[in-house]
Amino acid sequence: MNKKNIFITGATSGIGRIITEKCIKQGFAVYATGRNETALAQLSSLGVHVFKADITNVEEIDKLCNQLPSINIAILNAGVGVFQNAFDLADGEIDEMIDVNVKAPIYLASRLSKNMIEQNFGHIIFIGSQAGKVATKKASVYAASKHAITGFANGLRMELKPYNIKVSVVYPGPIDTPFLQKADSTDNYRNSIEKFLLKPEKVADEVIKLMNRPVREVNLPRVMAITSKLYAIAPKFVEQIGRGFFNKK
Secondary structure (H helix, E strand, O other): OOOOEEEEEEOHHHHHHHHHHHHHHHOEEEEEEEEOOOOOOOOHOOOOEEEEEEEEEHHHHHHHHHHHHOOOOEEEEEOOOOOHHHHHHOHHHHHHHHHHHHHHHHHHHHHHHHHHHHHOOOOEEOOHHHOOOOOOOHHHHHHHHHHHHHHHHHHHHHHHHOOOEEEEEEEEEEEEOOOHHHHHOOHHHHHHHHHOEOOHHHHHHEEEEHHOOOOEEEOOOOHHHHHHHHHHOHHHHHHHHHHHHHHOO
């Protein structure tokens, strides 16, 4: 297992950084991308093969993929969110969420899967969100981007099954990382759910486990799997419960 090539996006911060460091410690050959040059240099000093790339740019995605060796496991982790009403978002904020959360992982998966098909083995792991199953107020566009990845992963899984390629999605709830500060600078959201926040190390550990034992999906915390199933049966009830999470005026 530890002789395989691992590719990770969004490796310079949050759970991507922790996953990258854990993979290096376990002896994997790790290829990682991000935009923060200082963080990339730090990862390089640990033995990570780093690539500075803007994954919202298709030309840079192509350049990146052409530089990579055959990848056995791809962890498509990069993501961005702005927690605000759709009618209050700037067009640029909407574009960024769609470009980073939807288009980039789809472009990357389509390119990486071609090499995986040739080697008749591979595993693509998407870092999704519980928002991709249950939308909440002030997260409509973010939820839409994560819903899109859920649909894509479900279809891709069937397309790649004949080639011995696994497709998994990790669905974490809110994680205690700088992502929340960027998504909601008021900290109202973070304060309202502070006792429910996941530790980023916990999420990273679950991803490492998933690499060794591929399954269709992982829900974190695991009780969230019940919430999404309940939402399918009684959406109005779940929406009423979730309303308090985004109580900003």
